Each structure stands twice: as structure tokens, then as C-alpha cells.
Amino acid sequence: MAPTFNAIGLAVADMAASLSFYRRLGLEFPADADQQPHVETTVAGGIRLMWDTHASLQSFDPGYQPGQPSGGWAFLCSDAVEVDRCHADLVTAGYSSVNAPWDAPWGQRYAQVRDPDGNVVDLFAWATSPQ
Secondary structure (H helix, E strand, O other), X not given: OOOOOOEEEEEEOOHHHHHHHHHOOXXXXXXXXXXXXXXXXXXXXXXXXXXXXXXXXXXXXXOOXXXXXXXXXXXXXXXXXXXXXXXXXXXXXXXXXXXXXXXXXXXXXXXXXXXXXXXXXXXXXXXXXXX
């Protein structure tokens, strides 16, 4: 039997700051999650997204050292207006824009922001007509 893909993890410096960002994108977490060293939520398709603080990772891997951000997630928005709205909401809340919304040549409205740990998060919506 082959292993089954089940979860994606993200290492974070500040759990509360990270969860605050992802709550703005609609993810839900337990009430006491901000103070936990490990947090999970399940998204469409049953995939678990997991957050672990750097200290938590070091507790079972003493050699763990945070590296440069190299991951990121993409969030599907309902339409181009929602891409623009989500991007504006995050930037207004103080998060860094990587790329303001644009009409990508691959048929999507696209924008990118950085989460509190510097990971690039994509916001996109499928175009309803060629642009």
C-alpha cells in the first residue's frame, strides 16, 4: 500500500500572528489556538493544514533552524472582485503586497501577499471570459 497524502505543515514564529492572517482568508481554528504550539484545520478535500511554532519543532528536533520562507498556499476566490477585495483587506491590515491584483495570461485574476512569516500567499479567481 502506498502512503496517502494527508497534510501540509507551516513553521511559524508567532502562532497568533499567523492565525490572524489566515482567519482573514476564512480558515477556522479552535478558540485557544493562538496560544498552542501546534494547530490544525481541515480544508476541502480533507487535507489538513498544520501550523507549528519554531519552538515546537525544536522540541523534537533540536537541530531545527528556521529557514528562509519558501512555501506558500493559493486561495481560490469566487471572482475577480473578491481577489481585489481580499488583497486590499490584507494590505490595509498591514500585510505586505508582493503583487497587486492583475489579469494573468493563464486566465486568472491573481494577487500575492506575504503572511507574517514571509511566505507568499496567492489569491486567484478563474476568469469568466478571456481578457
